Amino acid sequence: MHDSSVFLIEFGAIILGLGLLGRLAGRLRFSPIPLYLLAGLAFGEGGLYPLGTSEEFVAIGAEIGVVLLLLMLGLEYTASDLVSNLKTQYPAGLVDAALNALPGAAMALLLGWGPVAAVVLAGVTWISSSGVIAKVLGDLGRLGNRETPVILSILVLEDLSMAVYLPIITALLAGVGLAAGSLTLAVALGVAGLVLLIAVRYGRHISRFVSSDDSEKLLLVVLGLTLLVAGIAQKLQVSAAVGAFLVGIALSGEVAEGAHHLLAPLRDLFAAVFFVFFGLHTDPSSIPPVLLPALALAFVTTLTKIATGYWAAKRAGISARGRWRAGGTLVARGEFSIVIAGLAVTAGIEPSLGPLATAYVLILVILGPLTARYTEPLARRLTRRPRPEQPLAPPAQATPVDDQDTVGRT
Secondary structure, eight states: OOOHHHHHHHHHHHHHHHHHHHHHHHHHTSOSHHHHHHHHHHTSTTSSSOOOTTHHHHHHHHHHHHHHHHHHHHHTOOHHHHHHHHHHHHHHHHHHHHHHHHHHHHHHHHTTOOHHHHHHHHHHHHOOOHHHHHHHHHHTTOTTBTTHHHHHHHHHHHHHHHHHHHHHHHHHHHTOOHHHHHHHHHHHHHHHHHHHHHHHHHHHHHHHHHOOSSHHHHHHHHHHHHHHHHHHHHHTTSOHHHHHHHHHHHOOHHHHHHHHHHHHHHHHHHHHHHHHHHHHTSOGGGSGGGHHHHHHHHHHHHHHHHHHHHHHHHHTTOOHHHHHHHHHHTTOOOHHHHHHHHHHHHHTSOTTHHHHHHHHHHHHHHHHHHHHHHHHHHHHHHHOOOOOOOSSOOOOOOOOOSGGGBSSOO
8 A cells, every 4th residue: 555645745746746837838828738748758657757656546537637628528519519510511520531630540551550550640630629729719819700610610520520439449449340349339329329319409408407506516416427427438438538528518508607617627637637647658768769750740730730721711701811820720739639649558559659649749739829820921921922013003092901800800
């Protein structure tokens, strides 16, 4: 039995360190995810000071972090929103998957990692970071821009696709046969469809049952229900994350708002622990050998994400400036790329996959906010054509600011 005082000192130091890193990231105005990953690298296998007594608790906290990340994501959307997005924006979702998943799969095959690792790395390069992108949109004051609904639609489709993708890779990583894998996928699709149907028709009744004026009771019921459903989903090999996501979708109205407010601090705490846990299981010395592939993959998928956002915004009738802004905003990868890679690391399919994913996310979680800010002005400079001089120009009329790309601006 471990000494409880050593555990408290070690775990307390971890939480305090994460808090200080979060404050530093806030002052520098970028996502704290890379700092959390670096902290995990520093105190994990091959790091400066490997953890001892608290590692098991950190592992449990990491699982809860994944569950809460997906629960909070589900609380952001209603079932009707998801159905509407599927009907209107599915072409953009298909283009997004094709342009951004294929580079990851191709890289895994070029490195000789095999088809299972190719499916995993495809997911790592495909899914953008909803958390990082939402923060960037707020920091840049673009929540009211006309291209923002296009960005959010693509993120919703990516998140919803995880309900199909995660059971597939769970079955592949478990090494089950074709019949068992097909059964797992059928169960996942059936459960997802059933929950969406119940949420659309009976969401108000479910929310009324969970609702409580007492914040303590609401927190306990929502958190307990989420962990219960996540555990059952994992037993069925559907994925605990998908189970939590579906619980979030089923809740709506004041219950969803109240649960979001109460669970946000818990989400932030355990999500930070999750990123540290992923770093703990990555040996820093294993990153340099995969740094060049990570840089190449980051370069290619930066271009493909920009192309995705540009095409989707053009399809929605957004002007050229808004198209470039949409593309640059989608570049960041983060929490869900690490979630997907974490499943592969746990299964032990390819030792180099975890380090590659860590390096890749570190690059793009730092580059993402920069592309969101500078892609549009850079593209405008590169595509600007010199105007021929005219001998006599009529008096200039006032030209409106680019308000065609914004909503609610004066």
